[in-house]
Amino acid sequence: MSDSIKAYRGPAGGWDALGSVARALQREGAPIDGARTLLKANQPEGFDCPGCAWPDPKHTSSFEFCENGAKAVAFEATTKTADPALFADFTVSELREHSDHWLEAQGRLTQPMRYDRSSDRYLPISWDAAFAQIGSVLQDLESPWQAAFYTSGRTSNEAAFLYQLFVRCYGTNNLPDCSNLCHEATSIGMPLSIGVGKGTVTLDDFDRTDLLLSFGHNPGSNHPRMLGTLRSLARRGKSIVVFNPLRERGLERFRSPQHATEMLAAGETSLASDYLQPRIGSDYAVLQGLMKRLIELDRQGWPALDHAFIAEHTIGSEALFSELEAIGWDRIIEVTGLTFAEIDRIAGLLVRAERCIIAYGMGITQHRHGTATVQQIANLLLLRGQIGKPGCGICPVRGHSNVQGDRTVGINERPPAAFLDALEREFGVPMPRRHGGTVVETIAAMSRDEIRVLISLGGNFAMAAPDPVATAAALSRLQLSVGIHTKLNRSHLTFGAEALILPCLGRTDLDMQASGPQFVTVEDSMSMVHASRGMKMPCSPHLRSEPAIVAGIAAATLTSGTIPWRDLVADYDRIRDRIERCVPGFESYNERVRLPGGFHLPNAASERRWLTASGRAEFKVMADAVLPTSGRGELCLTTIRSHDQYNTTIYGFDDRYRGVRATRDVLFVNAEDLRDLGLAEGSRVDVVAAADPSRALRSVVAVPYPIARGSCAAYFPEATVLIALDAYDPQSFTPSYKSVNVLLRAAGT
Numbered sequence: 001m002s003d004s005i006k007a008y009r010g011p012a013g014g015w016d017a018l019g020s021v022a023r024a025l026q027r028e029g030a031p032i033d034g035a036r037t038l039l040k041a042n043q044p045e046g047f048d049c050p051g052c053a054w055p056d057p058k059h060t061s062s063f064e065f066c067e068n069g070a071k072a073v074a075f076e077a078t079t080k081t082a083d084p085a086l087f088a089d090f091t092v093s094e095l096r097e098h099s100d101h102w103l104e105a106q107g108r109l110t111q112p113m114r115y116d117r118s119s120d121r122y123l124p125i126s127w128d129a130a131f132a133q134i135g136s137v138l139q140d141l142e143s144p145w146q147a148a149f150y151t152s153g154r155t156s157n158e159a160a161f162l163y164q165l166f167v168r169c170y171g172t173n174n175l176p177d178c179s180n181l182c183h184e185a186t187s188i189g190m191p192l193s194i195g196v197g198k199g200t201v202t203l204d205d206f207d208r209t210d211l212l213l214s215f216g217h218n219p220g221s222n223h224p225r226m227l228g229t230l231r232s233l234a235r236r237g238k239s240i241v242v243f244n245p246l247r248e249r250g251l252e253r254f255r256s257p258q259h260a261t262e263m264l265a266a267g268e269t270s271l272a273s274d275y276l277q278p279r280i281g282s283d284y285a286v287l288q289g290l291m292k293r294l295i296e297l298d299r300q301g302w303p304a305l306d307h308a309f310i311a312e313h314t315i316g317s318e319a320l321f322s323e324l325e326a327i328g329w330d331r332i333i334e335v336t337g338l339t340f341a342e343i344d345r346i347a348g349l350l351v352r353a354e355r356c357i358i359a360y361g362m363g364i365t366q367h368r369h370g371t372a373t374v375q376q377i378a379n380l381l382l383l384r385g386q387i388g389k390p391g392c393g394i395c396p397v398r399g400h401s402n403v404q405g406d407r408t409v410g411i412n413e414r415p416p417a418a419f420l421d422a423l424e425r426e427f428g429v430p431m432p433r434r435h436g437g438t439v440v441e442t443i444a445a446m447s448r449d450e451i452r453v454l455i456s457l458g459g460n461f462a463m464a465a466p467d468p469v470a471t472a473a474a475l476s477r478l479q480l481s482v483g484i485h486t487k488l489n490r491s492h493l494t495f496g497a498e499a500l501i502l503p504c505l506g507r508t509d510l511d512m513q514a515s516g517p518q519f520v521t522v523e524d525s526m527s528m529v530h531a532s533r534g535m536k537m538p539c540s541p542h543l544r545s546e547p548a549i550v551a552g553i554a555a556a557t558l559t560s561g562t563i564p565w566r567d568l569v570a571d572y573d574r575i576r577d578r579i580e581r582c583v584p585g586f587e588s589y590n591e592r593v594r595l596p597g598g599f600h601l602p603n604a605a606s607e608r609r610w611l612t613a614s615g616r617a618e619f620k621v622m623a624d625a626v627l628p629t630s631g632r633g634e635l636c637l638t639t640i641r642s643h644d645q646y647n648t649t650i651y652g653f654d655d656r657y658r659g660v661r662a663t664r665d666v667l668f669v670n671a672e673d674l675r676d677l678g679l680a681e682g683s684r685v686d687v688v689a690a691a692d693p694s695r696a697l698r699s700v701v702a703v704p705y706p707i708a709r710g711s712c713a714a715y716f717p718e719a720t721v722l723i724a725l726d727a728y729d730p731q732s733f734t735p736s737y738k739s740v741n742v743l744l745r746a747a748g749t
Contacts, residue, residue, distance in 0.1 A: 005666070005682070005703050007659045011268040012220040012227060014255035016656060017067040024071045024651065029079035044596045048522045048532035050076055050154055050507040051646055052223040053398040055203050055524040056597070066224035068643070071651045075487075076506040080107025081539055082488045087113060087122040096493045100463060100717075101650045104487045109503035110540035115495070122492075122501060127544065127552060130500050135556030137453060137480045137498070144171030144432075148442045148451050151177045151411045152458025153400025154507075156520035156532070158575045159546035160402075161582075162568065163457055164410035166554035168420075169429050169561060173436035174451070175413045178459055179403055180439040182362050184732040185370035186396045187407065193378035193620055195611030198404060200393035200603055201357055202526045206233060208391030211353035213346075214242045214272075215283055215377070216363020216738075217397050220250015220657055221643040226397070227254045231269045239353070241346055242272040244363065245280045245638065246668065246713060247706040249657035274346065278336040280636040280711040281367050281739035284622060285335040286343070287376035292324040292332070293347035294383060304351045306385025313608060314382055316619035323621045337708050350384065355391030362399070363638070366738040371731035375620035382617050388608035398525040399647065401507075405523030408601070409579055413438055422582040427563055438733040439465055443725060446474035455482040455553070457546060460648040462491040466723035466735040484549055489648070505545045509534040513548070514570035520547075521576070521593050523601065529586075530598030547575065634690050635673060638738045639716035639723075648717055658705070667697075668705035668713040669744075677744055684747035687714060689722045689740060697721055699747040712742065 010016055048056075051072040086106055092115065095103065112130045113122035125133075138147060149167045151160060167175055179187060187197040194200070206212075206229050219226040231254050234240055242251045252275070255268040262268070278286050298304035310317050329340055336343075350356060358377050364370060377394060378387075386392035398404050410419060413436035420431040437445055443465060445451040454461070454475070465471040472494050475481065481495035484502045492501050505511055511518040511534055519533040544552070551565035568574045573590050580589040585601040592599040604610070610617045641647075642655035642664065653662050660666055667687055674681060681704045689695035697719050707713060716737060727736045 004661045004663045005659055005701070006661065008249065008657055011253040011255045012224070012250040012657060013067070013257055014268070015263065018257055020067050020656070021070040024074040028074045028077065045533060047507045047534050048401055048530065049073065050401055052225070053153075053401050053404060053525040054223045054225045055526045055528055056530070057203065057228070066227070068221060068224055068646060071644075072646055073508060075104070075649065075651060076108075077508045077536055078107050079539075080105070081110050082106040082108065083110040083540070084113070084124050091120040092122065092493055093120055100490050100648070101653075103489055104649060106488055108486055108506075108539045109488060109501060111503060111542045113501040115499040125500070130502060131552045131556035133498075133500065134455070134480070134482060134553050135559070138170065138557045141452060145174060146451055147172060147453040147455070148174040148176055148437065148445075150439070150454060150456040150459060150461055151175065151406055152456075153178045153403025153406060154458050155406055155546060156402060156522060157405045157409050157529070157579065158520050158572050159457065159550055160406040160411050161409040161575060161579050162547050162550045162554070162565075165423065165427070165563070166550055166558070168423065168431045169427070169554070169558055169563065171432055173413055173415060173432050173434060174442065175411055175436055176439040176442045177406065177411050177413070178400060178464065179407060180413075180733060181464055181735060182399050183365055183396055183403070184438070184734045185365035185374050185729055188732040189371040189374035190378060190394070192612065192618065193375050194387060194394075194605040194617050195609070196603055196605045197407070198527055198603060199395045199525060200387055200606040201395045202528075202600065203229065205357060205391050205393060209233070209355045209357045210238055210391065211349055211356040212238070212240045213356065213358045214240060214244070214251065215358065215360040216244060217359070217361025218244070218248045218250055218640070219397070220248060221645075222361070222399070222641060223397055224250065228256060228258065230254065230271050231256055234269055234271050234273075239273045239349055240271055241274040241276070241349065243276050243278055243283060243286055245277055245708040245711045246640070247275065247277070251275065276338055276342055276346070277706070277708040278338055279708045280638045282336040283364055284369055284373040284376050285332050286338065287373070287380055288324060288327055288622070289329075289332040289336065289338070289343040290347050290350065291320070291376075291380055291383060292327065293343055294350060295321060295324060297347060297351060302351050304347075305383050309385030310383070313610065314617045314619060315614050316621070319621050320379060320619040337710065355389070356381070356384065356386050357391070357393055357395055359395040359397055361397045363738055365732075365734055366736060368727065368729050368736045368739070369622070370729045370734050372620070372622040376622060378617075379619050382619060387617070388606055393606065396525070401524075402522040404525060404527070405521070405529070408523055409583055419582070426578060426581050429561070429563070440725060440728050440733045440735060443471050443474045446477055449477060452479040454478055455484070456491060457484050457550070460489040460491050462494040463489070463648040463717045466720050466727065466737065467725045468717070468720055470725050484546060502549055503540070503543050504549055505534065505538060505543050507532055507534055508536045509538045509543070510536060511545050513545070513572070518545070518572045520572065521598070527601040527603055528598055529593060529601060531593050545569075547572065633677065633743060634741045635669070635710055635712045635744065637687065637719065637722065637740050637742045638711065638713050639719045640713045642715055660703070663701070664715050664718060665700045666703045666714070667700045667744075668703050668707055670707050670709050670711065671704035673709060673712070674702055674704060679744060679746070686745045686747050686749070687712075687719070687722065688743045688745060689724075690743050691741065692724065695722050695724070702744070
């Protein structure tokens with residue numbers, strides 16, 4: 001094995017994490033100012049981290065940021081700028097030849113830019129001219145449904161509310177969102193089961209629980225602040241059971257940088273009390289096995305089911321029991337790769353635990369059966385009566401810092417009728433009732449020339465979507481692409497006739513409007529809404545806030561409307577007043593969000609109020625899915641993020657906890673599978689989609705790794721070339737990034 005692959009022996013966190021933070025600040029040219037900025041991250045008078053959505057603790061330490069959050073802040077607070085000189089030096093064709101890492105590493109965008117086809121360059125344009133161009137194109141479309149408006153989860157509540165209001169006043173619900181690509185299975189599946197599409201727990205519940213089941217997520221890299229919560233739970237002697245195909249250091253052991261004694265004494269905390277490695281895509285069968293065993297134990301006289309809760313609060317238990325009875329243990333063991341003894345042991349823990357939380361990530365949702373699997377998690381908790389009491393509940397671990405808040409304030413291609421009714425009452429404008437398109441549906445519509453304009457409020461549409469070749473071809477057919485961003489990315493270089501780049505403020509930037517400095521608000525994974533105040537002087541006087549940019553586009557497009565767009569932006573309290581009158585739970589919004597820590601949005605399921613069609617929590621049956629792999633020699637591949645990455649943003653080329661240094665061209669494979677396939681460790685292989693050999697990830701290094709048999713893993717977004725546009729969950733339209741059957745071939749054969 002080369003020097004670039006070497007097993008990592010240390011715990012998650014520790015001195016290596018602090019060293020990584022220091023290097024990130026140095027790399028971005030902000031070792032001193034950046035460190036000062038970090039001390040304001042996730043503080044009551046500071047800004048919300050632009051990284052993950054894990055809740056803030058009660059600010060008991062002097063710093064509330066993690067390693068990867070620090071990288072996100074450093075990347076945003078960089079002193080580097082992608083100013084007009086950069087675009088003068090490079091044509092768009094030349095920029096396309098550079099890596100995605102290089103593009104974003106050029107620094108913060110500083111001026112609005114317009115693509116000039118004659119020179120193949122982006123040239124500066126004034127804000128007024130940019131808004132006029134967008135307004136003119138939107139006005140000239142034959143139908144508002146020929147435009148789509150994408151949103152990133154980083155967008156604030158205020159910007160998101162204005163954005164959806166503009167889009168609906170314009171006349172469409174085409175609001176594809178990054179949620180479509182990650183937790184849409186949660187948003188679709190959970191309301192049908194328990195009446196809400198959000199988690200039912202708070203951080204206080206983690207302090208009270210006896211048992212945590214963790215499915216399909218990697219907190220050490222993707223939401224490292226959760227490690228502090230896991231550490232606290234483990235040190236109280238509570239059980240943490242992990243179900244994950246890969247061994248991940250951030251679920252095994254942790255050295256907390258927030259605890260000086262642990263750092264100085266080289267101590268660490270063991271996290272997972274049990275670590276089970278089911279095959280990729282088999283979590284639904286793991287859950288079926290746990291439920292089947294609980295039913296068996298209950299019949300043997302163990303207190304495995306909460307019969308009183310089931311009778312009073314649920315419907316559908318008989319159908320679920322019949323389904324589980326029909327599934328044989330041989331089938332469950334075959335699908336999962338686990339043993340009966342392993343499933344029996346965890347079922348025993350469930351019986352003995354008075355309080356249980358189940359946390360899960362995209363390892364559950366990004367499959368063809370993601371929605372159904374989410375519902376199996378709800379089923380398991382409902383059998384035990386463990387939703388709606390302290391220390392219990394369901395915890396979808398969201399990714400981006402306000403992806404949940406965006407949904408709450410209206411970023412939804414399938415809006416509830418009650419929300420549209422509220423908008424009509426408040427603004428006196430009729431709202432479109434037809435559903436819009438998800439990301440997958442939007443790409444298909446672009447390829448058919450049914451969508452001619454795409455405006456992106458953040459994100460990197462070209463790289464986040466599946467099948468980058470087909471996505472790029474669809475984007476190249478557009479009449480106009482508009483990107484509202486802080487950094488240059490691949491989407492700015494993937495367009496059709498016309499393109500605009502509109503630079504916006506970031507979370508760390510001071511936001512000055514007509515009435516003075518402003519703050520925005522965000523909602524975390526556990527429904528806490530709190531303020532975020534930037535304090536750093538923007539890198540350019542030409543930057544505008546996301547709300548101001550949305551208002552500018554709206555005013556230029558809806559010239560005969562009565563909504564005072566620019567007046568709303570002059571003081572964000574005015575936007576929050578409108579949200580309060582349209583969205584339940586935001587009563588006294590401006591007063592409560594100014595309280596330390598903000599306020600908690602109500603969650604009906606946590607109060608055992610079931611907002612389902614039946615008025616009860618509903619057990620959902622799931623038809624037995626196919627095996628994760630079905631052909632001879634096939635493996636099931638999952639895409640993963642590296643430790644030096646957040647979403648599509650790649651900070652560097654190391655993946656410390658997995659032992660990878662200075663490369664992303666790797667494929668993690670079980671050592672026995674490598675041997676059975678006749679491939680040597682460290683050899684270069686082509687990864688070919690079993691269903692379509694034209695899809696291939698070429699010449700990656702086969703790295704032996706502790707991963708479930710029959711499974712393999714490669715980095716996102718590079719491996720999305722293997723994911724077809726039609727490979728998605730039919731209920732949520734979430735792409736199956738986490739399960740695609742592949743064949744391995746010696747590179748070049």
